[in-house]
Amino acid sequence: MRELFCCVVLFALGAIGYTQGSNASNEEAKNEVKQVIETFFDGFHKQDSTIIKNTVADEIVLQTTGRNPEGKTLFKTEEFSKFLKSIVGIPETVKFEEKLTSFSIQVDRTMANAWVGYEFWLNDEFSHCGINSFQLINFDGEWRIIYLIDTRGKEGCMD
Template identity: 65%
Template sequence: MKIIISFSLFFLSLTLVQSENDDEAAVQKVVETFFDGFHKQDSIIMKGVVGDNVLLQTTGRNKEGKTMFRTEKIEKLYSSIVGIPDSIQFQEKLTSWSIQVDRTMANAWVGYEFWLNGEFSHCGINSFQMVNFDGDWKIIYLIDTRGKAGCLED
């Protein structure tokens, strides 16, 4: 009887670990899809992984070293990305991942470097908060940091 219980618990724990891994992979896929749309300048792709009433914020230091913090409407991000001329090349390279999931909520802490016309511009962290709406992970909150300090270090 103890063997049956032990095997049952073992297989249950494997199922839970697999479920967590599946959720983490799904969360990462949402972020990758968001940036696929970003790089293709396709707001429809981006909107496909963003929930209603998403909150978009950024923080960093200005030239005087003071903390700046601002909130923007997601529509402004969409229109600015779509409006970038073909003569400008940009890439947000995702450099690190930390994903946490609990039931219907997830956080993806994603390091990045931003490159403009082949030149390094800045780096930081994107923090995505997501909710699983009946099987679909959607971004409901995005905040990022921006700066040059500590970037491109080996």
């Protein structure tokens, strides 16, 4: 009976340790994903295509959705090379900042999703806000962005 009790206690301790280790590992992965996204925006703000390229996979997909002034839904896919050229080509006289306001990150094995709130400011004036939805894959220990879609609007932003 004593041996059975010892086995049960050891099993329970092992299960608790495994669960805690798993959560710690998941938290570590979430932090790594957040760091990749923050690095992406660091490159964005510095207008540095090399920094941005180091955060994305070769076949990244960029899309955006919103509504036009008449309320009709818009949906657009953008070529990554054109996106990079547009960021690098912003004149020095233009000040822009995408302020990240919230993060919700889920990770499962080699896949992660990050729902990131933002406000976009142009020359110190509020422009628009929305959500960036990132999909990332862990390629042999390195998280890379494979997909990014964002929403854009002016209403409900500063709540």
